[in-house]
Amino acid sequence: MEVNDLTIAQFQRHISEKYEKVDRQRGAAKTFLWFMEEIGELATALNGDDKANLEEEFADVVAWLCTLANITDVDLAEAIKQKYLGDKPPEGHK
Amino acid sequence: MEVNDLTIAQFQRHISEKYEKVDRQRGAAKTFLWFMEEIGELATALNGDDKANLEEEFADVVAWLCTLANITDVDLAEAIKQKYLGDKPPEGHK
Numbered sequence: 562m563e564v565n566d567l568t569i570a571q572f573q574r575h576i577s578e579k580y581e582k583v584d585r586q587r588g589a590a591k592t593f594l595w596f597m598e599e600i601g602e603l604a605t606a607l608n609g610d611d612k613a614n615l616e617e618e619f620a621d622v623v624a625w626l627c628t629l630a631n632i633t634d635v636d637l638a639e640a641i642k643q644k645y646l647g648d649k650p651p652e653g654h655k
Numbered sequence: 656m657e658v659n660d661l662t663i664a665q666f667q668r669h670i671s672e673k674y675e676k677v678d679r680q681r682g683a684a685k686t687f688l689w690f691m692e693e694i695g696e697l698a699t700a701l702n703g704d705d706k707a708n709l710e711e712e713f714a715d716v717v718a719w720l721c722t723l724a725n726i727t728d729v730d731l732a733e734a735i736k737q738k739y740l741g742d743k744p745p746e747g748h749k
Contacts, residue, residue, distance in 0.1 A: 567732045567740075568662050569717075575739065589701050600694060607683050607727065619720070619729050620738035623663075626716060633701065635713050638661045644714035645669065646661075 569638040576627040585632045592632060596625040663732040670721040679726045686726060690719040 584592055599621045606615040630637045645651070678686055693715045700709040724731045739745070 566662060567664070567736065568660060569666065570661070572663065572735060572739070579744070593698065593701060597694075600691075603723075604687065607687060607723070612729075615727060616729055616734035617738050619724055619731055620734040622720060623717075623731060623735055624739060626713070626720070629697075629701070630713055633709060635706075635710050637713055637717060640710035640714040641666060641717055642661065644711050645666070645718060650673070 569641065570636070572623070573627045573630060573637050576624055577631045580628060581631045584628045587632075589629065589632055592625070592629055596622075596629055599625050663735065664730070666717070667721045667724060667731050670718055671725045674722060675725045678722045681726075683723065683727055686719075686723055690716075690723055693719050 587595075599618065603615075603618040603622050606618040609615070627637065629635075630640075681689075693712065697709075697712040697716050700712040703709070721731065723729075724734075
């Protein structure tokens with residue numbers, strides 16, 4: 562599969578298949594702590610000059626966001642379509 | 656377009672086309688503050704019971720993550736492929 566063909570739904574499902582059982586047992590509140598840890602690492606990377614590390618931290622944040630969506634039964638692609646790709650997408654600063 | 660066909664690259668490009676010029680002028684540090692505001696709203700939604708609001712906050716976090724990636728020249732789909740879809744995807748807790 563070409564990387565540009567990777568759909569949001571595919572990646573959310575991939576994270577579900579690999580990790581959801583454990584993630585769901587941990588629960589949303591504790592999983593949010595893991596997510597925030599990755600957000601912190603993204604901040605550190607944004608403040609640095611290691612591009613490969615920055616890319617990795619972005620990937621981790623997306624993965625943990627998928628995890629949070631999985632365990633709260635949110636379809637990310639559908640949520641994005643509703644907010645950003647409908648008849649009235651937000652203008653200005655979103 | 657079917658929602659399940661929405662690729663990560665397409666949505667990152669959509670956010671770029673609509674918002675990148677302003678986002679880039681704001682800079683990564685100030686944009687991170689906006690991003691964190693959305694993270695806070697996601698936390699609030701996770702703590703509540705309004706599913707439509709929760710979905711909206713997930714969408715906003717993805718959108719602002721795309722913005723951060725755009726203005727730091729990171730290809731999210733490529734970053735995800737490198738970290739999660741290669742020969743050695745992370746096991747366990749990612």
